[in-house]
Amino acid sequence: MAKFDLDTIRHSTAHLMAQAISRVFPDTHIQFGIGPVIEHGFYYDVDMDHRLVDEDLEKIEAEMQNLIKENLSIERKVMSRTEALDFFKDKNDELKQDLINSFEDDAEISCYQQGEFIDLCRGPHVESTGQLPKFFKLLNIAGAYWRGDENNKMLQRVYAACFNDKKQLKAHLNFLEEAKKRDHRKLGKDLELFHFNSVAPASPFFMPKGAFVYNRLIEFMREIYRKYDYQEVITPQILDSDLWHTSGHYEHYKENMYFSRIDEREYAVKPMNCPCHMLMFKHYKYSYRDLPMRYADFGRLHRYEKAGAVTGLTRVRTFCQDDAHIFIDMDGIQDEITKLMEMFFICYEHFGFTGIKVNLSTRPEKKSGDDATWDKAENALEEALKKSGHEYFIKEGDGAFYGPKIDVEIADALGRYYQLGTIQLDFQLPERFGLSYTNAQGNDERPVVIHRALLGSLERFFGVYLEHVAGVFPFWLAPEQAVIVPVNNEFHLDFANKLQSELFAMGLRVKVDDRNESMGYKTRQIQKSKAPFMIVIGDREMENNSVSLRKHGEKKTESLTIEELKKLFSELDAEFIPAKLRQS
Structure with missing residues (x-):
């Protein structure tokens, strides 16, 4: 049997699935959208009146296995644009006609046919269905707008995993099962941390336990701020649109902003804090002795995200960042970024992230400012990274519109990478806002601004971290640190309540479970x-x-005196502050 690369196998298996769907629903008019290869498998978009359910996936899988046994020959057919349009018009396939109309007039259009099934495709494919390995699994069904446009019809997207061998497939399915257990949306509901409501789409409601964790994250950042000399500020939520024209956000970011008319003027709800901080710096006259000046802001931000893009806490429309802007002179950039990298690693290691990757993102195609300024900014960041000693990777064209940036990615317990921290060097906003400070020679000089976040969006970090620890927060971050269970309420409840009061007086979060339930039931709960x-x-x-x-997750118990318990809990609670900060 000829050997084929995994992408070719996945692409051909996608067509196998589409043919199986057609066979399972022979009396239904079906149109297939696109069916690309993705990481770990593929998907296919389907337009049909029947609403697919999980039970249908089992039937489709079984038919896919039958098609492999049939060993149908797979043939490539080339058509002109006109021939292809006529062919799919006869099949009443509007989706494919729409795709073909987007091609160049002289484009070579290919289709692949296996048995009665034929579909538009560039290929390549295997030579017959019998050459396909049987190591695939249809996973789930989701909604997807045709061509990603919310103004188009909603299609059904069927996702599948596909591998070269059984071992790889099994490992991936085990990974998905573990990820499902750790899903922060499920954990948020089960642990009474947060939920969502249709009255405020993509905007979380944090319950008391979730609000505690959220606020504790802010307290944690404030401890780091004290060490690294940040000053916290508070800025308005709604600002005149003129401000966003000055900053450039109106031109570059308008589609993601919320607007309102007040006193016959247009105002915008802020999607970010930076323009406010520019105004604050400009309000007073500073000298080189005041620099670097570090403004930190936990202000609430609002950004419009399409309904199809939002998901749980990781993509919301209202959020808060551990946001800061540093006003600095050119000579101070190297040392400041060295300090920032130190902050980042102290922070992430404290949360138990060991896989940390640093990226340098360069100028995007849609940018503000001239190339000479961008050259200066990119060189400054790269030199600072080299000086910091951390390995880094170049991400061409991934910078912000106003400047290059350093992005820091972390790997969670399942090895999934998430971009959290960012350092963005900005020469544009100081210029746009006419910022200046008095240098050592008594002359006005333009500062440079560093945009900086460690955790990033607190909502997103909350979701990522919740999955990383599978809902088991460290003692210092847990909204409920311990539960006291009296064996018999009649004889032991007073002692339990007294202990709870003593621990509560120490600032610990402990409750007594005095329900009239069995010990086994309470233990499970x-x-x-x-x-x-x-x-x-x-x-x-x-x-x-x-x-x-x-201890959670363990079956063994340990006998401690009350004093030993208090000492243990005090030590664990003190871990709120990273050891490197406590030692300094």
């Missing part, structure tokens, strides 16, 4: 809540002024 510890109080514990302590 506490494990589901993912509280770091369960404390059991019975006769022996009362006699010895001790507790029986069980």
Whole structure:
């Protein structure tokens, strides 16, 4: 049997799936959109009246196996643009006609046919269906607008995994199962952290436990700010559109902004803090002795995201960033970025992220400013990265419209990478806002601005981190650190309540489970809540002024005196501040 690369196998298996769908629903008019290869498999967009469900996927898979057994020959057919349009017009296939109309007039158009099935495709494909390995799995169905345009009809997108061998497929399916368990949307609901409501699309409602974690993340950042000399500011939410014209956001970012008319003028809800910080710096006259000046802002931001793009906490329309802008002179850039990289690694390592990747993103095609200024900015960032000693990768054309940037990606417990931190060097906004400071010679000089975030969007970080720890927060971040369980409420409840009061006085978050339920039931519920510890109080514990302590995820218990428990909890809670900050 001829050997084919995995992309070719996946592409051909996508056509296999489309043919199987046609066979499973022979009396239904079906149009197929695009069916590209993606990481780990492929998808195909389908337009049909029947609404596909999970049970249908099993039938389609079975028919795919039958098609492999039939060993149908796969043939490439070339048509002119006119021939292709006529062919798909006869098949009443509007989607393919739309695609063909987007091609150049002299384009060579190819189709691939296997048995009764034929579809528009560039290829390549295997030579027959019998050459396809059987290691695929249809995963799920999602909605997708035709050609990604929300003004077009909604199609059904069928996702599938496909590999060269059974072992690879099994490993990927196990990964997906683990990812499903860790889905932050499910955990957010199960752990009573947050939820969503249609009255505010893509805008989370944080419940008390979720609000605690959210605010604790802000407190954590404030501890880092104290070490690295940041000053926190508060800025308005709604600002005159003239400001966004000055900053350039109106021209480059308008489609993602919310607008309103107030007193017959147009205003915008801020999608970012930077223009406000430019105004604050400009309001006073500063000298070189005041630099670097570091403004930090936890202001709420609003950005319009298309309905099809939003997902859980990782893509929302309202959020907060651990945002900061640093006003600095050219000579200070190297040292400042060295400090920033130090901050980043202290932060990410404290949250247990070990896979950390640094990228340098250069000028995009749609940019503000001249090439000479961009050359200066890119060289400054690259020199700073070289000086910091961290390995980095170049991402051509991925910079912001106003300047190049350093992006930091982290790998979670499942090895998935997420971009969190960013450092963006900006020569444009200081110029646009006419910013200046008095240099050592007494002359006005233009500062450089560094845009900087560590966690990025707190909402997104919350979602990523929740999946990273599978809902089991470290002790210092857990909204409920321990649950005290009296074995018998009649005899042990008073002792449990007294212990809870003592721990509460230490600033710890502990509750007593005094429900009239069995010990087994309470234990299972506490494990589901993912509280770091369960404390059991019975006769022996009362006699010895001790507790029986069980850590989440473990079956063994440990006997500790009350004083030992308090010492342990104090030490764990102190981990709120990273060791490197406590030592300095």
